Each structure stands twice: as structure tokens, then as C-alpha cells.
Amino acid sequence: MTNESLPAVSFQGVTRRYGLVTAVSGVNLDIAKGEFFALLGSSGSGKTTLLMLLAGFDQPTEGRVMISGTSVSDVPPHRRSIGVVFQNYALFPHMTAAENVAYPLKMRGVGRSEREERVNAALSLVNLTDRGASYPIQMSGGQQQRVALARSLVFGPDILLMDEPLGALDRRLRDQMQQELKRIQHELGITVIYVTHDQSEAMAMADRIGIMSGGELLQVADPETIYAAPSSHFVARFIGECSILRVTSLDRGKGYEIAGARERLPNPATAPFDIVVRPENVSLLPFDEARSNDAFAVPATIRDVTYLGSGWRVALELGDGQSLLANVMRGDLLAGSLEPGKTVKASWVPASVAVLPTEGLP
Numbered sequence: 001m002t003n004e005s006l007p008a009v010s011f012q013g014v015t016r017r018y019g020l021v022t023a024v025s026g027v028n029l030d031i032a033k034g035e036f037f038a039l040l041g042s043s044g045s046g047k048t049t050l051l052m053l054l055a056g057f058d059q060p061t062e063g064r065v066m067i068s069g070t071s072v073s074d075v076p077p078h079r080r081s082i083g084v085v086f087q088n089y090a091l092f093p094h095m096t097a098a099e100n101v102a103y104p105l106k107m108r109g110v111g112r113s114e115r116e117e118r119v120n121a122a123l124s125l126v127n128l129t130d131r132g133a134s135y136p137i138q139m140s141g142g143q144q145q146r147v148a149l150a151r152s153l154v155f156g157p158d159i160l161l162m163d164e165p166l167g168a169l170d171r172r173l174r175d176q177m178q179q180e181l182k183r184i185q186h187e188l189g190i191t192v193i194y195v196t197h198d199q200s201e202a203m204a205m206a207d208r209i210g211i212m213s214g215g216e217l218l219q220v221a222d223p224e225t226i227y228a229a230p231s232s233h234f235v236a237r238f239i240g241e242c243s244i245l246r247v248t249s250l251d252r253g254k255g256y257e258i259a260g261a262r263e264r265l266p267n268p269a270t271a272p273f274d275i276v277v278r279p280e281n282v283s284l285l286p287f288d289e290a291r292s293n294d295a296f297a298v299p300a301t302i303r304d305v306t307y308l309g310s311g312w313r314v315a316l317e318l319g320d321g322q323s324l325l326a327n328v329m330r331g332d333l334l335a336g337s338l339e340p341g342k343t344v345k346a347s348w349v350p351a352s353v354a355v356l357p358t359e360g361l362p
Contacts, residue, residue: 006068006069007030007031007032007033007066007068007069008031008032008033008034008035008067008068008158008159008191009029009030009031009054009065009066009067009159009191009193010029010030010031010064010065010066010067010069011027011028011029011030011050011053011054011063011064011065011066012028012063012064012065012066013026013027013028013062013063013064014026014027014028014050014053014060014062014063014064014065015027015060015061015062015063016046016049016053016058016060016061016215017061022215023046023049023215024046024049024050024053024060024215025046025214025215025216026062026063026216027046027050027063027216027217028217029210029217029220031191031193032191033068033191034189034190034191035191035192035207035208036182036185036192036194036205036206036207037191037192037193037194037206037207037208037209037210038193038194038195038196038201038202038205038206038208038209038210039051039193039194039195039196039209039210039212040196040197040199040202040209040210040211040212040238041197041211041212041213041238042197042213042238043197045212045213045214045215046212046214046215046216047195047212048163048195049215050212051161051163051193051195053065054067054082054159054161054193055077055080055082055084055161056072056075056076056077056080056082057077059073060073067080067081067158067159068158078107080159081156081157081158081159082157082158082159082160082161083151083152083153083155083157083159083160083161084152084160084161084162084163085145085148085149085152085160085161085162085163085165086148086163086164086165087163087164087165087167087168088168089136089144089145089147089148090148091136091144091147091148091151092136093135093136093137094135095135096132096133096134096135097123097128097131097132097133097134097135097136097139097143097147097150098119098123098132098133100136100147100148100151101119101122101123101132101147101150101151101154102115102116102119102154103151104151104152104154104155105118105119105154105155108155110155118154118155119132119150119154120132121154122150122151122153122154123150125150125153125184125187125188126146126147126149126150126180126184127146127180128143128146128147128150131143131147141168141169141173142169142173142176142177145165145166145168145169145177146177146180148165149165149181149184153184153188153190157190158190158191159190159191159192159193160185160190160191160192160193161192161193161195162181162192162193162194162195163195164195164196164197165177165181165194166178166196166198166201167196167198174201178201178204178205181205182205194206199238199239199240202223203223203226203227203239206223207222208220208221208222208223209221209222209223209226211226211234211235211238211239213234213238218231218232218234218235219231219232219235226239227239227240227278228354229354230276230354230356231356232356232359233274233356233359236276236354236356240278241278241279241325242276242277242278242279242325243276243277243279243322243323243324243325244274244275244276244277244356245258245274245275245276245277245318245322245324246258246274246322246358247273247274247275249269249271249272249273250262252268253265253268253269253270253271253273254268256269256273256275258275258298258318258320258322259298259299259300259318259319259320259322260298260299260319260320261296261297261298261299262296263296263350264350265350265353265355266350266351269355270357272357272358273355273356273357273358274355274356274357274358274359275353275354275355275356276353276354276355276356277324277348277352277353278352279313279325279326279327280327281348281349281352281353282324282325282326282327282346282347282348283326283332283346283347283348284300284314284326284328284332284333284334284344284345284346285297285333285334285344285345285346285347286333286334286344286345287299287343287344287345289345295347296347296348296350297345297346297347298318298319298345298346298347299318299319299343299344299345299346300316300317300318300319300324300343300344300345300346301316301317301341301342301343301344302314302315302316302338302339302340302341302342302343302344303315303316303317303323303340304340305338305339305340308327310329310330311327311328311329311330311332311335312327312328312335312338313325313326313327314326314327314328314338316344316346318346324346326346
């Protein structure tokens with residue numbers, strides 16, 4: 001196997017314990033060269049610990065961390081060719097933007113003329129060529145974040161690690177920086193490992209996402225697969241909104257029954273199973289609307305309606321007491337006539353549901 005075909009990063013059975021606490025447990029993960037990979041999880045899930053193990057700021061209790069096929073257990077952080085961007089930017093307040101960006105080069109003994117050339121190129125990459133003489137206090141949060149990014153890229157690292165880098169920015173700036181980060185990553189072809197707790201951020205930016213909880217890596221897949229085919233109840237609930245419904249298996253898993261209504265499945269499932277229904281896949285119809293005999297529709301009662309601007313989020317209760325969420329957009333049949341207590345019909349197409357093994361109460 002050539003060096004080019006090796007993963008940029010490989011975690012092989014990596015575990016990290018702090019006394020009796022296991023922060024990362026048996027993680028196996030390969031990340032390809034040039035991939036934008038997001039580690040997604042709530043606080044304490046182990047995602048930042050995994051990042052620190054890769055950066056060299058911590059060491060695994062068990063397992064190996066590999067970069068391009070070589071173990072880096074004995075390699076200090078400054079020799080791993082890794083750039084790191086943190087949420088707080090960590091800029092030197094007494095240095096200008098250009099001086100902050102130049103600092104990694106100065107520490108590596110790069111000469112003045114080459115240093116200036118590479119600093120100018122890095123500032124140009126993040127669209128800050130006119131702010132090189134500014135101090136951090138004179139710059140906005142978004143500009144400081146760009147300086148931190150330029151500093152992490154100026155020495156030409158093979159891998160860029162980013163730990164909640166947009167967390168301190170408002171929504172508009174976060175959206176702008178997401179686009180900028182993707183542009184820069186494509187332009188440089190660099191491998192990016194991006195830690196976040198923001199699911200929409202991960203979905204918008206990553207080629208693949210790894211979902212972490214309790215130190216374990218629960219599922220690794222592209223955003224569409226993670227969303228449409230979650231591997232567990234936890235993943236289904238963590239990515240977007242959904243309803244997880246208990247159903248009765250029919251015809252050896254070829255279909256199911258819920259609250260008196262029957263529906264088929266595209267592929268047979270092993271019982272017992274639950275179904276995952278996303279609110280955007282639920283259609284609401286008037287209760288008295290005639291339907292063909294083979295059309296799936298389950299009676300439901302509206303319990304709550306939330307206005308979202310583009311439409312309404314509707315909380316429903318099925319006849320068997322289970323809860324169901326639905327999105328009703330402007331122009332939909334029931335838009336404007338959504339009232340708590342009203343009985344409607346809810347339906348969804350067979351291919352829109354995910355099937356999961358039952359895990360206690362959904």
C-alpha cells in the first residue's frame with residue numbers, strides 16, 4: 001500500500017482513561033486524505049479528547065493513533081504537521097494580525113522574507129490582506145477567527161483540527177464562516193477534523209460525520225445516511241427532530257400496524273422494531289377526506305402548534321397515545337386551520353421511515 005492510499009488519520013482501538021473515568025472507549029476510525037470529517041456529540045461525549053490525542057496534547061491509555069500509516073505516540077505536537085484552531089482563538093493580544101500569523105513560522109526558524117511571503121498568502125486566503133497591522137482588540141470576532149485560521153495554516157500542515165471554532169460567533173457570521181472554511185478546505189485539499197456539538201453545522205460542512213456519546217463512536221457515515229438511516233435511537237434523536245414510534249410487526253416484518261393503521265415496509269425488518277419518522281415527511285389531511293383503501297393514514301389529534309415563520313410545527317397524539325411531530329408549510333391543505341383538539345389524518349410514504357430495533361420505551 002502506497003503512502004498516498006493510506007488514511008490521513010487512523011485511530012486503532014483508542015481508549016483514554018482518567019482514573020476511573022473512561023473519556024474515550026475503543027475507538028476505531030479511519031479518516032481519508034482531503035476529507036472534511038466532523039466529530040459530533042454533546043459535552044462530555046469524548047470528541048475533544050479524541051482531538052487532543054491526535055494533536056499530541058494527550059496520550060491514549062490503550063490503542064494507537066496513526067498519521068499516514070505511522071504511529072505518532074512518541075511524536076511531540078510541534079512535529080505532527082497539524083494545525084489547531086480553538087474556540088477562543090488564543091491570539092496574542094500584543095501582536096498584530098500579521099505577527100500572530102507569523103509566529104508558527106518564526107518558531108520554526110523560517111527566514112524573514114519567506115515568512116512575510118507566507119503570511120501575506122495566508123492572510124489573503126482568509127480575505128484579511130488589509131488587516132495585517134491590526135491588533136486583535138481592533139478586530140471583530142469573525143476577523144479574529146480568520147486570523148486564528150490563517151495562523152494554523154501558514155506553515156502548511158497536512159491536517160487541520162478545529163474544536164468548536166465558530167461557537168463564539170452569531171448565526172450570520174457562523175453561516176459565512178462555514179462557507180469560507182469549505183472554500184479554503186477545497187482550495188488547499190487539506191484534511192479537516194472538525195469537532196462540534198451543532199448538528200446543523202456538521203450536516204452542512206462534513207463529508208462524513210462521526211456521532212459520539214459516552215466516549216464511544218456510535219455511527220460514522222455521510223450526512224444523508226446519518227439522517228435517513230440512523231443506527232440507534234440516540235443517533236436518530238441527536239440528528240434533527242423525529243418521532244420514534246412503537247409498532248406491531250406484520251407478515252414477518254414486511255409491514256407494521258400502528259394505532260389501527262397498517263403500512264408496508266420497503267424491506268422486511270426483524271421484530272421487534274420501532275420506526276423513525278421525520279416531521280417533514282408527515283402529511284396532515286382533513287379527518288373526513290376520502291382515501292383509497294390501500295392508502296396509509298392514521299387518525300391523530302392536534303395537541304400543540306408552534307409557528308416557525310416558514311410554517312408550523314404540529315405536535316400530535318395518535319389513538320394509541322404515542323406522540324408524532326409534523327411540519328405544515330404555507331400552502332399545505334391544512335395551513336391556517338390548525339387548532340389544538342382538532343382530529344386529522346397523518347400519513348407518510350413507506351420509504352421515508354427508518355427502522356430500528358426496539359430499545360425500551362421510545
